[in-house]
Amino acid sequence: MKIAVVDGQGGGIGKAIVEKLRRELPEETYIIALGTNALATTLMLKAGANEGASGENAIVVNAVKVDIIVGVIGIIVANAMLGELTPKMSEAIASSPAKKVLIPLNRCNIQVVGINNDPFPYHIDSAIDIIKKNLKG
Numbered sequence: 001m002k003i004a005v006v007d008g009q010g011g012g013i014g015k016a017i018v019e020k021l022r023r024e025l026p027e028e029t030y031i032i033a034l035g036t037n038a039l040a041t042t043l044m045l046k047a048g049a050n051e052g053a054s055g056e057n058a059i060v061v062n063a064v065k066v067d068i069i070v071g072v073i074g075i076i077v078a079n080a081m082l083g084e085l086t087p088k089m090s091e092a093i094a095s096s097p098a099k100k101v102l103i104p105l106n107r108c109n110i111q112v113v114g115i116n117n118d119p120f121p122y123h124i125d126s127a128i129d130i131i132k133k134n135l136k137g
Contacts, residue, residue, distance in 0.1 A: 001029050001135055004019045006071035006093065008036030008084040011043035017070055017124055022048035025135065026126045030065060036084040044091055061088045062101055063096040072105040075110060080110075099134055101127045125130070 003021065007014025014033065021031055034050030036043030036059070041052040053062065061070065073079035076094040078087035093100070103123045104115040 001066070002066040003029060003068045003070060003131065004032045004034050004098070005044055005049065006036075006059065006069060006075045007040045007044065008081040009040065011035060011037075011040030013072060013103075013115040013120070014040055014115050015043040015047045015134040016121070017048035017103075018044045018049050019042040020124050020128050021070075023076060024132065029084045029135070030081070032062055034062055036081060036089070038078050056088055063098065068101060068134060069096060069098045070101045070127060070131070071092055071103065073102045073110055074105065076100070076102065077110065079103070092133075101130050103127050 005014050005017050005021070014035065018031055018033065021029065033041050033044030033048040033049035035044060035052065035054045038054045041054040045052045075085060076090050076091045077085065079085065080090070104112040107118065
């Protein structure tokens with residue numbers, strides 16, 4: 001099972017997701033850190049990702065090579081993350097055959113209706129639960 005974690009800006013969200021994936025999933029789970037910038041990728045690698053790459057081409061190329069893509073909901077929105085997420089990146093992620101596990105984060109002028117305003121770590125826990133169910137088949 002290959003899981004891509006997509007993050008940008010400071011990389012703290014991706015780092016938190018990778019750390020939780022490493023703690024909760026089997027050791028053989030392969031995690032690819034896909035950062036919109038080198039800082040985000042570096043933090044996800046330090047958190048335990050198997051490998052990482054940065055930038056538009058890395059995200060476009062790898063979006064079709066993984067089974068699951070994890071990140072905040074903004075990763076499927078062109079020009080999100082203060083413009084770091086390009087239209088090509090969002091299109092590649094949204095069009096990927098991979099299962100998308102999107103964490104609600106009410107930023108980027110996106111308000112998800114019906115989502116509780118729970119602390120972000122709670123949403124990461126929910127995402128990990130969904131991924132675990134997908135691993136089981």
